[in-house]
Amino acid sequence: MSKKIMILPGDGIGPEIVEQAVAVLKTADEKFGLNLEFTEGLIGGASIDAHGEPLTDAELKNAGDCDAVLLGAVGGPQWDTLDRAIRPEKGLLKIRSGLGLYANLRPAILYPQLADASSLKPEVVSGLDILIVRELTGGIYFGEPRGIKTLENGEKQGFNTYVYKESEIERIGRTAFEAARKRGGKLCSVDKANVLEVTVLWREVLDRLAPEYPDVELSHMYVDNAAMQLVRAPKQFDVMVTGNMFGDILSDAAAMLTGSIGMLPSASMNETGFGLYEPCHGSAPDIAGQGIANPLATILSAAMMLRYSLNMGDAADAIEAAVSKVLDQGLRTADIYTDGCKKVSTAEMGAAVVAAF
Numbered sequence: 605m606s607k608k609i610m611i612l613p614g615d616g617i618g619p620e621i622v623e624q625a626v627a628v629l630k631t632a633d634e635k636f637g638l639n640l641e642f643t644e645g646l647i648g649g650a651s652i653d654a655h656g657e658p659l660t661d662a663e664l665k666n667a668g669d670c671d672a673v674l675l676g677a678v679g680g681p682q683w684d685t686l687d688r689a690i691r692p693e694k695g696l697l698k699i700r701s702g703l704g705l706y707a708n709l710r711p712a713i714l715y716p717q718l719a720d721a722s723s724l725k726p727e728v729v730s731g732l733d734i735l736i737v738r739e740l741t742g743g744i745y746f747g748e749p750r751g752i753k754t755l756e757n758g759e760k761q762g763f764n765t766y767v768y769k770e771s772e773i774e775r776i777g778r779t780a781f782e783a784a785r786k787r788g789g790k791l792c793s794v795d796k797a798n799v800l801e802v803t804v805l806w807r808e809v810l811d812r813l814a815p816e817y818p819d820v821e822l823s824h825m826y827v828d829n830a831a832m833q834l835v836r837a838p839k840q841f842d843v844m845v846t847g848n849m850f851g852d853i854l855s856d857a858a859a860m861l862t863g864s865i866g867m868l869p870s871a872s873m874n875e876t877g878f879g880l881y882e883p884c885h886g887s888a889p890d891i892a893g894q895g896i897a898n899p900l901a902t903i904l905s906a907a908m909m910l911r912y913s914l915n916m917g918d919a920a921d922a923i924e925a926a927v928s929k930v931l932d933q934g935l936r937t938a939d940i941y942t943d944g945c946k947k948v949s950t951a952e953m954g955a956a957v958v959a960a961f
């Protein structure tokens with residue numbers, strides 16, 4: 605039986621990088637007989653332009669009816685002045701929430717070939733392999749009430765609500781413990797329990813789960829220290845688990861350790877194993893349309909999709925090996941370019957991965 609993949613290119617560099625990832629998936633399909641079927645939809649600004657909203661209910665249903673979703677990125681300055689309720693980013697939040705994709709896995713791995721492209725010294729980052737587990741459908745990005753109101757004195761006040769229920773913390777905690785169990789056996793939970801009650805509860809729930817995972821060493825760290833430790837000594841971490849906003853911020857910081865945000869893939873999954881796969885970066889309007897974006901994070905996200913949602917681990921391994929091979933060949937998009945390497949375009953990088961199979 606075929607596996608149906610929903611492709612949501614989105615905005616900015618989204619269509620450019622997704623095109624390369626789809627070409628790689630089609631090659632994997634040919635080589636491994638995966639029987640993949642592709643269908644394409646609209647999200648973000650592209651959907652606003654076509655339908656007046658960033659993700660229609662029909663498109664959300666189409667995505668949920670597929671076996672997995674591959675997404676580029678959403679957003680751009682042309683939509684930034686729209687009402688907040690219909691901004692491109694709302695489409696992303698809607699698909700994450702609508703499909704229950706609470707478990708966001710963001711692996712930050714330094715390919716040895718890119719040691720010189722990292723913002724840190726090679727000896728500090730070589731061998732880096734961290735997994736950030738970010739809660740994706742709760743926390744301050746979704747909490748109510750939210751808004752901007754006018755106070756009695758005429759001054760405006762903006763407000764958001766940072767909330768987590770025990771059940772939400774427990775399920776992401778379990779995802780993280782399970783992941784740590786299969787990796788290096790270390791889990792660092794990141795919170796701000798010295799200030800925020802919601803993360804006092806977060807810490808309590810993680811501690812409550814710990815005895816069920818005696819093979820995993822649980823530690824806790826405040827988020828400000830975690831940000832500092834990530835750039836001081838990142839290899840101390842194995843798996844990190846944290847809430848929606850802290851995970852968003854820490855994963856961008858971790859991305860630079862790997863050479864570029866253009867290298868960081870992600871999986872966003874629900875409890876059934878269904879997942880949406882996308883690079884951790886945004887739509888990069890500053891380089892959109894120039895053919896210079898790095899497609900590797902999206903290609904690596906496609907590999908995660910084959911592994912986690914479609915049970916096609918061999919093909920996923922082959923994609924990752926092909927990425928490593930093109931890096932061995934010295935091919936680099938501008939964001940990971942260092943002296944002595946060959947600078948290539950988005951399309952050339954994608955074609956090189958296809959050829960490296």
Ligand SMILES: NC(=O)C1=CN([C@@H]2O[C@H](COP(=O)(O)OP(=O)(O)OC[C@H]3O[C@@H](n4cnc5c(N)ncnc54)[C@H](O)[C@@H]3O)[C@@H](O)[C@H]2O)C=CC1
Nearest residue numbers: 677678679680865866885886887888889890891897898939
């Ligand atoms: N998952 C998503 O769809 C996300 C969407 N956004 C949206 O994207 C838009 C731009 O946001 P920014 O804060 O600028 O973040 P961004 O991640 O799009 O870009 C930050 C910087 O990284 C560079 N960059 C990002 N991806 C790259 C790639 N593949 N290759 C080479 N360089 C790359 C960009 O050129 C830029 O200098 C906004 O509308 C934002 O809301 C931001 C983050 C995530």
Ligand SMILES: CC(C)CC(=O)C(=O)O
Nearest residue numbers: 693696697852884885886
């Ligand atoms: C645009 C945001 C909704 C998401 C984001 O920055 C992310 O998921 O990394």
Ligand SMILES: [Mg+2]
Nearest residue numbers: 852853856884
């Ligand atoms: Mg982000």
